[in-house]
Amino acid sequence: MAQNTPAPAAAFATTDATDPYLWLEDVQSERVDAWVAEKNQHSLGTLQSDPRYEGLYQQALDILQSRDRIPGVSIQRDGSLENFWQDAEHVRGIWRRTSMDSYNTANPQWETILDFDALAAAEGANWVYKGATCLAPEGRYCLISLSDGGKDAVTIREFDKVTKQFVEGGINLPESKSGVSWIDKDTLLISYAYDESSLTTSGYARTVRILKRGQTLDQAVQVFEGETTDMSVSGYTLRDADGVVKATFVQRMRDFYSSDKYILNADNSVTQVPMPAKGGINALVAGKLVISTDEDWTAPSGQTFKTGDIFAYDLDAWLADKSVQAELVLSPGEREAVEGISATRNRLVVALYENVRGSIYVYDPADWSRTRANLPENVTVGIGSTSSQNDQFFASVSGYLTPSSLYFGDAATGQMALSKSLPPKFDATGKIVEQHQAVSKDGTLVPYFVVRSENAPMDGSNPTLLYGYGGFQSSLLPSYSGPMGKLWLERGGVYVIANTRGGGEFGPRWHQAALQENRQRAHEDFQAVALDLIARGITSQPHLGIMGGSQGGLFMGAMLTQRPDLINAAVIQVPLFDMLRFHKLLAGASWMGEYGNPDIAEERAWIAEYSPYQRLSADAPYPEVFIHTSTKDDRVHPGHARKAAARLEELGHQVLFYENTDGGHAAGANLRESARRLALEYTYLTRRLIDTPQSTEAQGN
Template identity: 30%
Template sequence: MTAPTYPETRRDEAQVETLFGKQIADPYRWLEDDVRNNPEVADWVERQNAVTDAYLAQLPGRDWFRTRVGQIFDFARYSTPYERGGRYFYTFNTGLQNQSPLYVRDGLNGEQRLLLDPNAWAQDGATALDGWLPSYDGSKLLYSVQDGGTDWKILRVLDVNTGQPLPDEVRWAKFTGLAWVGEEGFLYSRFPEPEEGADFQALNYNQAIYFHRLGTPQSEDELVYATPADPVVGHSASVTSDGRWAVITSHKGTDARYEVRVIDLAARATQGWATRELVTGFDNAWGVIDAIGGKLWFQTNADAPLYRIAAIDLDAAEPQWTEGIAQGEQPIDGASIVGDKLVVSYLRDASSVARIFSLDGAPAGEVELGGIGSVGGFSGSPGDPETFYSFTSFNRPPTIYRLDMATGEGSTFAEAQLAFDPDCFVVEQRFYTSKDGTRVPMFLMRRRDIAESGQAVPTLLYGYGGFDVSLTPGFSASRIAWVEAGGAYALANIRGGGEYGKAWHDGGRLGNKQNVFDDFIAAGEFLIAEGVTPAGGLAIQGGSNGGLLVGAVANQRPDLFAAGNAAVGVMDMLRFDRWTAGRYWVDDYGYPDREADFRVLRAYSPLHNIRSGVDYPALLVTTADTDDRVVPGHSFKYTAALQAAGLGERPQLIRIETRAGHGSGKPTDKAIAEAADVMGFLAFWTGLRTPELSLSCQAIILNRT
C-alpha cells in the first residue's frame, strides 16, 4: 500500500473566538460553506476524493467485498403490505434495482400491478420514493419524492385506477407525515421556502401544517396550525383510520416531549380547523395509536418511563384519561389497533417481543417470533381481519408474515431467496460491565465454525448511543460479507438509546454523554478480553450521532482501535446548532452558548480533542454533498484537522459521495460501492483477509473441518 499524500488545506489562523474564557481556534471554518456555492470548497472536495479514491483502489479486499456484497444483496425484497379499499400496496425490489418500485394488488391474491417506478426518475438512480399513503378507498396514492438524499420532499398524487399522475405538487415539505382528509385532500408539514442558495444549510424554523385540496395549486393551501410566536416548535399531523380525528403533535427538539391537539374532522363544516387541546406542557411522550368513534388510544411515558397505553373518550361529557395497558417490565416499542385487538411490541434486552391484548387491556396471546430479532409493521385498522408484519435478524433479511386476527394464525407472505446460508452464522447476546459498573448488552454474530472454535478474529464494533434510538437486530449485506470472510460483528447497546426506556436515554445525554463513550470503550475491551478479537484487530463504525461516537472514542482511546469509519458524523460540538435541523439536537447535546453545556461539549467534541503526535487508528470519514441533516462541513473540518495533526503511520481519509444525503434514498449501486470501500479499508487495517470468492460460507466451514 502506498501511503497517501494529503491535499493541502488552507488554514485561517486568525479565526479564533473566546468562548467563556477559553480561546477556540477554528482555522477550517471556511469548509462549512456549501460545496455548491463556494468554488474553493468544491476544489477541496475534488482533491480529497482523488487522494481517497487512489488509496482505496489499492485495497486488496475491496473488489471481493464489492462483488460479494452485491451477490448477497441480490434478493427479492418486499415491504409489509398496506390495505386500503380492498387493495394491497407494497414495495418490491427484484434485488439490485437502485430504488424499490411500488405495486398494488386488487385483493390479496390479485395480480401484481406496477404503480410507481422511481428507477425511471433519474439517470443516476438517486431520486427515491420516500413515503406513501393510499387514500381511504384506495383510489388515490399520496407519495413523497426525495431527490439526491435531501430531507426536502416533493409531494405528489397518483390515480390508482389509471396509474396516471394528478397535477398536484407540493414543495418545501420536510419532516412531514402524510395524512388524507377524506378523499378531498391531505395534511402535510412544511417550512417557509428558504432563500436562494440556502436550501441545504439554513436553519429550519416556523414549521406549519397545511391542507392541500386536490386539484388546486399549492398557493391556495389552507394554513391549519402554526405557532409564529414560537418559531422553534415543529408540528406533524396524522389522521385516525376512521378519518374522524386529525391529531397534531408538536415538539421543540428531539426529546419525546410533546403537546397534542385534535381536530374533529366530522365538525369541520361548521368549526373549520378548530383545535382542541389534549396535552400541553412539553413534558412527556404522547403518540397516537388510533381511534374508534370518540375514543383515542395513545402510547405515553407519562408516569411510565417504560411506556404505557392510555385512552380518552372525547365524546364523553367530561373526558378523562384511563389506563389501557399498564407499564410492564420491558419498554413498549410500538402499538396498533387491528380488528378488535391491540398489538403491542416490546423490547426485551433490545430484541423484539410482540403481544396481543383486547381493547380493555386484557392479555390475548403473543405473536411467535423467530428468536433474536426485530419486528416491524402490524399496520391495520379497527375491524380489519388481518395485519402484516416483518421479522429480521442479523443473519436473516426481513420475512413478511400475515397474521389472522380472528384465529391468531400466521402465514408467510414473502420470504427472501438468499445467496448465503443463514445457519452458517451464530447470533448471540452477551452482557458486559462498563466503567461505572453498568451492565450493557451486546449482540455478536460470527461464522459457526469460528464461534465453535473460539478463534479470535478481526471484529467490527458498531454503536450509536443517542436520541432515544434503540439499536435492534437487523440485516446488512456488508456485515454478512464481513463475517463470511472470517470476521466478527458486534453491536453494543450503549446508553443514550431507548433500549431500556427513559433512564437508559437519560444516562447517555447532556452531562452524562461521557457514559456513551465509556460504554463503547468498555465494549471494545470486553471483546479483546473475551478472546473474540485480538489486540490490533478491532474496527469501529457509527453513523450520524454514531459518527460523533467514533470520533470521540478515537480521541480518547486511539490505542484500542485499529481502524474506524465515522459516517456523516456530528464533529463540531460547538457549532452543530447553526445549520438545518441541528438546533433540535440541543435536547441530547445541550446548548453551545450556555457555559455549563459548553464545557461538557468542549470536553468531547471530536474536532476539538484531536491529540497531535499520537498514533491514531486508520480512519475513513464518509459523508455526502447533499446531507442537509448533518451538513458535510462537520466531516470536512474534522478530516482537515486529522490530516494536519500528524497521527502516525495509519491514514486519515475522507470519502465524499455526490448526489447523496444523510443515508435515506441512497441508490443500491452507490450503497454497494460505499460498503466495499469501507469494508475493504477496515479489513486491511484489522488484518482480515478476504477468501476466494468461489468459497461460500458453507464451503469454508467444510474446508476447515
C-alpha cells in the same frame, strides 16, 4: 475522560475565529468542490486499487440487487397489497401492487403503479422516492414525496393510482422539509417551510395551514404558528378504521422529545389538550385512543403513569371531557421495552422486547387482556402492515444468523403462519450468536451481542468490528445483514453490536440516562464493551475496529479521541463531529433536546468535554480512519465530516475521506452507490484488521 489523550492545550475551534475550516461548511462552492474531488481521488484510488475491492463490490451489489428478497407490503382497503421495490433493473425503484392470493405464491404477479427510474429519465431529474400519503378511505389519490438526490427536503405531487398518472393541474408543492395530511379530497393540512420566515432554526416548518385545492401556498389559511426556536410544528388527522376523521391535531415540537398537542376546532382555532409532553398518540382502535408516555405523568383525572407506560381513553368520552379516567394497557418491566405499536380493526398489536429479544402481543381493547403471537423466540420481530378491515397483519422476524422471514396472521387469535422466508445470503455454518454484558465506568451492565465462528480462537487474534449508535432512543436489535455476513463474517471477521445507554433497548429510561449532561455515559458504555472484548480474548487492539453513522459517527469520534489505544480502525459514517456548532448546521438545532445548547455556557461546557473536533490531537495514537459523507445530506451537514478529515490531516494523521455527491443522509440514492460504499468500508477494514501490520504497511496505509 480517557487517561491517554488529554485535550489539546491550545483552544481550537472554540470560536469561529479559531476554526480555520469554516469554509468547508459551504455545502458547495468552487473551493469546497475542489477539496472534495481531491480527497475522493486519493481515497478511491487507495481503496479501489486494492485487489480485493472489486470482488467485495460485486458481492455487495449482487446481494443488494438480488430479487431474492421478501417484498414488504402494505395491506390496502380492498385487500390488495402494495410494495416499493428496487433491484438491478429498477435502481430507483417501482411502486407496485398484487393480490393476496398472488403474493402467497412463489412468483407473485405485480402490476406497476409508478416507475421512478422511468420518471427520473423522462424528467431529467435525480428523483429518489420518499413515500406517499393516500386519501382514506379509498386510497386512490396520493401525495407523492420526491427528493432531489436523496435530501430530506421533498417536492410533493398529487398522483392518481387508478389512472397511474400525476393529476393534471393537481396539487404540486415545491421543495421543502414539509408535512402534509389530507382532510378531504380538496383540503390539506400542511406544515410547509416555503420561505425563511416560515422556518424554525432547525430548518423545519413553524406554521400549520389549511390549503384548499387551487390555492397558492400564500393563500392557505394559517391555523397555528410556533416559535422560531421550536423544532417544528405539524398537523394530522386521526381516522378510524373506516377512514372517518375523528379529530384533527396540531403538534408543536418544542424540541426533539417534548411537544404540545392541540385539537383543531371547527372554526380553525386550536385548543391545547392534556397529554404527556414526552409521548403521544400511538393508535386508535375500537374507539380507544392509545397513548404512550416517555416521562412520569399525572393525568387530569389524578391517575399517574410511569415512564414507558401505555394507556388508553375512550375517544368519544375523552373528546367531551379530558378528565375522564384512562385505562392502563401495559407497564413494561425494567429490562423490557416497547419497540412498536399498531392496530388492526379490533386489536392493538405491540412489539415488546425483553433483554433485547422480541415478541409480539395482541391486546383486546375490551379489557386489555393479551395473547402472545406464536412467533419464533430469541429474534427481532417487527410489526408489518395491519388491516383496517379485519384483524389481519404481517410480522417480520430476523436475527444475526436468521434470514428474514415474514409471518401472516390474525390478531384476534394471535395465530401466525409463515408467509415467506429468504434463503441465506452468506454461509453461517459454524457461526454462533452470544450475548455478554460489560461493566461501564459507573457500574451499569451494558449488554452486547457477538456474532462469530464457534471455533474462533480466544487469543485476541480475531478481526472484530464493533458497531454502535447510542442515541435518540434508537435500539440496535438483532437483524440479518447479507452484505455484513458475506463481506465480513464469511471472511473470518467477528461482528459485535453494543446496546449502550442512549438507545431504547430498555425503554425511555435507558435513553434518558445518557441525555445532555450525561452523554459521556454512552461513550463510556461503548468503551466498556471494547475493553470487555479484549479482556475475553475475542480480539485485541490491532484487530479491533469500530463503525457507526450519524449520531453513531459522533460515537466513533468520541472513541477515537478518548480511547484510540483500543482500536486500529474506525469507519465514521455521515457523522456529527463539531458539537460546538452542530446546532447551527442544517437540522442540528432540532437535536438540542438530545445534546444540549452550545450557546448556554453550562451546557456548552459539558458538550466541549467530548466534542471530537475540538479534541483531536497531534500526539494521540489514532489509526488511519475512513470518514464518508454525502453532499446531498440535508440532515447532518457534510461539513462535520470534511472538517474532521481536514483537521486530522493538519495534525499529521492519515485519513481516507469519501464524499458521495448524491444519496442524502442514508447515502442510498441507488443500489450501485450503496454497493460501492459497502465495498469501500470492508476493503478498508480488511486492510486494517485482517492484514498483518507488515502487509498493511506495504499497501501504503
